[in-house]
Amino acid sequence: MQNEKREISIEHDKENGLCENNVLSTTLEVAVKNIIKREGYLTHVVNERRLPLDGGNYMAKLAVVNIKGETADGDKEIDIFVKEILPDDVNGFFLASNYHLNELYVYREPLKYFQKFQEDAGIPIEDRYNIPKFYEESNSEFIILENLAKQGFTTVDRMEPITLSFAEHAVRQLAKFHALSFVLKSKCPEYYDKRIKSLKLNMNFNDKWKKFMKNIYTATTRDLCGDAKKKAESVFPNVLERLPKFLQEEGSIGCLCHGDFRANNILMKVNDGKIEKLIPVDYQVIHYANPVTDLVYLIFLGTDQKFRRDHLENIKNLYHDTMARFLRYFDLNVEDYFPRVEFEKIYKDTLYYGFITATWLLPFIFADHEDLPEVKGVVEKVDYKVDKRMKCRIQGIFDDFIQWGYL
Structure with a gap:
């Protein structure tokens, strides 16, 4: 006392x-x-x-x-x-305070539900969706979490393609996150309908956003070669039209989506050269949407053409198989929430979102360490340096989508 x-x-x-x-x-x-x-x-x-x-x-x-x-x-x-x-209105089309409050809400409510669900179901620690410790002193100005770096957690190099091991661990975590959203829907339907379904992406698709997209798209595609270069000249209007739809509409299946599920937002602990544990973080873009957007977001912001050629189908299957297995802990059948047939259809329809996000975000991922951009400034002009490795990455993505018949 x-x-x-x-x-x-x-x-x-x-x-x-x-x-x-x-x-x-x-x-x-x-x-x-x-x-x-x-x-x-x-x-x-x-x-x-x-x-x-x-x-x-x-x-x-x-x-x-x-x-x-x-x-x-x-x-x-x-x-x-x-x-x-950050100060609000950093670039004219999103408010930083809205993203911060969404992340604060996720730690205070949905993730606490997820933690309790897993504990009540007796899920082994090693098979749970991993959530960092959150401090209740967090408020509208800041969020306080445990410093996982002190426990040996690191992030991957944002410019290097993720390994197969990392991709498999990450996809399992993602499938469990989406599965827990369905568990929340099952156990707390009124809360789910009122609070989860109302979580929309806080972005204003206005003229400033269109200018920003045009600048970014120009920077992304300027070094493309062959058929990809020709396709890039005609595909941009479609990119502008389809991105808001992917981000704002959930389609036939919706759940709580991370929204920024890329490798740099997933902390990794390695022991004797093997991944021991992954912990997803950075929930500021959380929203209710089509869950496959998270999956293709990870794939096309973190893998190269060779990885997709060798492993894409298996990674897709691993996601749905993990969800089905994890839901059984709660006596739920995946076919009642995300049927396999519906998943396959939604996956094909959503694959193009991976292309869109790559053309939109790769210039940030490949921003030179010595010349990092400010989001506000990019609205007017993309004048920072990007690593030369981006050219090969974006070329591979365009070539894939041409081969797959999307472009």
């Missing part, structure tokens, strides 16, 4: 140069103090630093905070990761 009454102040490790000035805002400092108090620290030292942009994040300011000290039970150390909201 004495610990609950004492006044908490932030003690920085200034002597060792492990803290930076102005990392903790007033409200974030209050949140850190609450964590210190709740965790029972008797003494503490706080180190914090801002994380630099690395091309993997464009929608938040990032920081890490280390809290180290003594408790009644001995020494204790906590590492937290902070996502702080």
Whole structure:
């Protein structure tokens, strides 16, 4: 009780140069103090630093905070990761605050349901959908999570194609995430209809968005060769027309979708050269939509032409097979929620979304480490450098879609 009454102040490790000035805002400092108090620290030292942009994040300011000290039970150390909201209207067609609030909501409600469902069903830890620890001190200004980097989690190189092992682990996690959305629908139908189905993508498809898309598309396709170059000249109007439909309409099957399920938003822990665990993060683009959009988003932003030629069909099957198996933990039949026949049809109809997202987002994924763009500036002009590896990646995607008869 004495610990609950004492006044908490932030003690920085200034002597060792492990803290930076102005990392903790007033409200974030209050949140850190609450964590210190709740965790029972008797003494503490706080180190914090801002994380630099690395091309993997464009929608938040990032920081890490280390809290180290003594408790009644001995020494204790906590590492937290902070996502702080960006100023609103960063480019004229989406509001950063809406994305932040959506992600806050997901951690506070749906992901808590998912965690409870898995615990109640007795699913083995190693077979669960993985969710990072969320701190209730999170609010409309920032989201606080455990710092998984301190536990050995890393991200893949955003410019390199993902490996087959990574793809399989990621697709299993994605299938479980979508399956848990169907479990939520089964167990809490009123909540699902009211809260989940109302989660629409917060993007304004206005003239600024069209200008942004035109600039990005020009940058993506400028180095294409052969038939792909000719197709690129005529396909752009179709891209503009179809992207909002994919993002806003769920079709015959809808569920809670991650919205930004790419390799850089999936943390990976490797042990003895093998992937031990994946944890998806970055739910700011969460929305209710066609679940296959998440699957093709991962594939076409993270794989090259050789991977798709060798493994695409198997990866597609792994997704649906995993969903079917996972739903059995809850005594649910996948045929009642996402029938195989319907999945195959939706997959073919949605495959083109992979092409659209690649032409839209690859210039960001391949942005040069020394010349990272600001989203706001790209509306007017794409004048930053992209890695030379993008040319081969986008050429392969265009060639695939020409071969498949989509272009």
